[in-house]
Amino acid sequence: MKPLHQLGARRIAVGVRAREFSARDVTLAFLARVRQFDGTLRAFVDLDDERTLAAADQVDQRLAEGRQLGPLAGVPVALKDNFCQRGLPTTCGSRMLAAWHAPYDADVVERLVAADAVPFGKTNMDEFGMGSSTEWSAFGPTTNPWDATRVPGGSSGGSAAAVAAGLVPLALGSDTGGSVRQPAAFCGVFGIAPSYGRVSRRGLVAFASSLDRVGAFARQADDLAALLRVLSGGDARDATSVHDAPPDWRDDVPAGVREVRIGVLSIADVGTVGSSTGSSSTGSSSTSGSSTGVVPAAATVTEKRDCVETAVADALAASRAALTQAGATLRDAVLPGAADALAAYHLIAAAEAASNLARYDGVRYGTRVAGVNAETSARNTRGEGFGPEVQRRIVLGTMALSAGRRDALHGRAEATRQRLRTAFAELFENVDVLLSPTTPTTAFALGTRTSDPLRMYAADVLTTPASLAGLPAISIPAGHDEAGLPIGIQAVAAVGREDLLFRVAGALERAFGTPAIPTPFIEAVAS
């Protein structure tokens, strides 16, 4: 048998149920991996061996009592550090919450425990989810397991890196503008953002409530399907959750793509190497032209985005060929309004973030900086407790909602979002799935974009349209570039059609192979 850490999640669950090995054995194997590699990777911000083993022992205990175990029996699942787990620190990568321990379990934590999974520590992230590299964590960056000089993507970089490096078989992330899909692409694993409302947000610390989705990572499509099914379902305590019974997507993974209509996003919409970018110069970017210092920064994001790298364009072509081979119908597709998505996303997300983060005023949650009165104390606390990127977004979000600017900023961004929804609805009359690269580039080097927010934001140019429309979207590993860095291909479907995403993911996994645990990284650590 392969070493335990090489096994997929479903294989582990089968083995635990069959008493081939215990949940404790599994947890010990992964804890050993973390001990060996996480000094370099820094994917975890909190992982307590005793507590984790105790959770595994409970699963073994239930099995010993003769109880039927759930679908994730004994499978370790890491949580991004913005999920509340009772009694554990939930920092959101922020100094502001460094001392805060959640007094309750997130809905997804309850569901994982009910499925007999083993909650396996908290993973690193960009502060409150704001970032695309995990460099904006107050606790230092996570590195990419394929190249320790590169970022893992973000904001769920810790979860993506941990799964990619085989430190844990499954992990949860959250995806607001691409925070699961983009790091999945950079780290070479599967990452899904399901339909908005499919998974309860209760206990996920809010970044931008109308965009936040619980997402998940796995190294195999069928493991991801199994995990998503456990996480899904209506929650009476999340008014935006959808009460549809989740289908069993595991059957979709091997189902194939015969007669699935797939539209491939015209790269011209994004900008290819050598071409001038986008349509924002034609005036469709509705928010440019303000004289303030912050707003144009967001408005002109689309003008500064990356071109799609050749290797990424090649991977898209290879995916197209593989899917055609597998019997799908492929055609070119355009998404009108996609060029405006990034700017609209940043305004909406910042507005909601400014609102959601208003509660951190130094009165509660532990971090407090003194001031002559409550107002200055709040200001000082926020000045020290929040990092620069969060502060930048709060300034933008506060402005986007301010009297006099509200209609021109937030109002127009919401109008863009509405147009984009319509464009997607029309697109999905003719195709079942929209295929594109997940990101224009592969993982960029650590430290190269933190001083240039616009380039950092550009990493999300392909993921934000589906975020604004609340559509299910998956990033699928599709080979590597010349430097050996993973490339991700994104598939987007209509609301509720995760089944189509898993069919495409299964077909591409058969074409490109199940992603391996990166040997270059392991050799680097070993040497």
Added chain:
Amino acid sequence: MTDTPDPEYRIVVGLEVHAQLRTRTKCFCACAASGGDGPNSRTCPVCLGLPGALPVLSRAALDLSVRAAVALGCRIAQHTWWDRKHYGYADLPKGYQITQHASPIGTDGLLRFEGGDGPREVRIQRVHLEEDTGRSIHDEERTRLAFDRAGIALLEIVTEPDLRTSADVRACLLAIRRLLRWIGVSDAEMEHGQMRCEPNVNLHIRCSADAGTGSAWTPTPIAEIKNLNSITAAARAVDYEVARQLAEWNATGTIGPGPRTTRGWSESAQRTELQRVKEEAADYRFLPEPDLPVVTCAPELAEAARAAQSELPDARRRRYIDDLGLPAEVADELTQTLALSDWFERAAGAADAPRPVAAWIVGNLALVEAAIVHRRFSAKDLGKLVRAVERGRVPRAAARRIILPEMARRGTKWREIVAREGLEMADDAEVAAAVRATVDAHPDLVETARAGRPQVLEVLVGDVMRATRGRADAAMVRTLVRGLVLGRP
């Protein structure tokens, strides 16, 4: 007085009323809306605004809000949603309040009520549902926070500035309170903080300089008055504010609206005190609440509320006066609560005589209200008793002094009391015998009466009534006594 005479002016008052809805839980979480065991015992992650917690709208709060909007004659929103209103205060746990800014449940309503000296109308600008905030408890050393009120469902009612006297302000607040209780949406006890009101007061003054044009009304700056803990205080504060604004006008002659101010009512000083001046409207950066879906069922709820709505107090009061011929004060009294009014109608039906029943109820209000609460006797019991009295079968005095108190005390049926105490009316022969015996026993009074002082016969009438234990009709006894002694009625 040597001062310049007061200019011609009119008082302009609008009201903002907050009422705590009668829901078991808070507005957006499952915490109890009342009770509890000390500070912060009625809290949970949602109403504490903890990271990751999400609000879920209470269906009961929505139902009651729609019911109130319907009773206030409002147009009901097809789409209604909630907005986050941002401001920083330590007892505001999320840094924003969930309220309704752009899409109140109800708009453009009308409330009719009985003003200081006649019927009045006040237009209702909006009715919406929002959450309460926590409380800061300040002492010398520190401020403590209690979040038991945070998230409690509040109905906000905003009127147009249609009120012109403090008496009307008082009457309007009484009418709002009565209506909210009548339709069961709020207990509206101001002293328990279940109802709060903030009048916006200013004056429109006719400018002497422009008197020739006849239309130059200039407004004084609007003052919003807070900290009112009773309806009486609200009326007094309006009176105070009118005098203050007039004095300020006379002293400064300032023309023009000026900044809005917030003034607090000091109960001890009986005056309003400046709290803050709003140079420009605060920027609350309203954001449609992304955690709560848009509600589209308000029109259907309103339809159901309309179907279930009983006659409202003002309409009922008018019907009592116009159709039943009740005096206005009696009609007022009987329409204070739906329970009393309905009880009156059942009693009136049983008696087949609304006016005497109304007089009995208003004359014995404490007994009747206790009976309603403790169910000692029913409306039908009282109605039948009144009917027996009206038809001369039960002595009126005995009914009032003996029967009704015992019904209230012990719940005994009035027929039992009548039978046990032998209180049915005496027959003619018994009355005649009692008259004869009494007259025979007082020859001295008979002589005095016959000597030209017939008024002394009232003593004999009283004796006969006593002898029959009130079971005779006094007028008839008087006729019999006079006939016997004087030979004429």
